[in-house]
Amino acid sequence: MDAYQKVKDKKLVIFELDNVLFPEKDYLLQVYYLFAQFIEYTEQKLATPILEFMRNEFEVNGREEIFEKMATAFDIDRKYKRNFDLLHLNARLPLKLLLYKNMLEFLQQLVIDRTKICIVTAGNPEQQLNKIKQTEWNGLESYLTVYFSAELNQTKSEIFKNILIQNNLSNDEALVVGVNNLDEHQAGLINLPYIESLDIYR
Structure with a gap:
């Protein structure tokens, strides 16, 4: 799958954090x-x-x-x-967290194409924020909008739907990039296109 072709007509891409943008x-x-x-x-x-x-x-x-x-x-x-x-x-980490190389390139291309980037992450919000703060984003941080599902007390599919409404987008104009069956299922509940993060590395 050519992920770059898959997003060429998208206006917004939604990512999970762990094992999608960097290794947990x-x-x-x-x-x-x-x-x-x-x-x-x-x-x-x-x-x-x-x-x-x-x-x-x-x-x-x-x-x-x-x-x-x-x-x-x-x-x-x-x-x-x-x-x-x-x-x-x-934890204050000895070393910054590094994005997967191909994911970094993918995110950079999204910024060039002026595609909105959102992160919707599960897990403890304090821990996830700590990871985000200690990630080397290479200047991408100003282009990210982050949602913590536990903090919002909403399922990912509910957050996905709200993001579309806030940005006045249809389902076909967005894409979810995830790493497991849960991500795929949550996207499928509202008929959002979905790809595995590993497909971006091929």
Whole structure:
């Protein structure tokens, strides 16, 4: 699929954030690094093996219950779960988050074509905003309008519909770029054209 051809007649493109614009793991692994450093400082337990454990666990099984598994493996007090969770919300990252190369080029082309760009993201709004603030947008940030579905207490499809109304656009004039069946389903509920983000990388 030629994504550039797909959007040539669109006036607005809607994106999810994680694993669409950048890899979610780039954020999480830096959070794990910071937490491992925190544990080394407070409990005198070496950070490197703790970080390696979390990295490997994430790669194999994802992030579910990763704190509990790590705490068991290294005999770490469960009281630190609060610190772990807070880091996910407000961590100051050692490195900026970088957009996928082809997605950066795609966004830049949308700006050149004067196509509106919206981000509609699920998840904790504070965490998602923290990611956005620490992303290297290469000057694109002024062209983005962001909506947090949890903050608005609306489904993505409801937000999509409201965005169309606000911009006086028909369904055929917009496009959703997502990464999973949920994104596709939400777009389909209001008959919005949809493409997988991976199609932009081919």
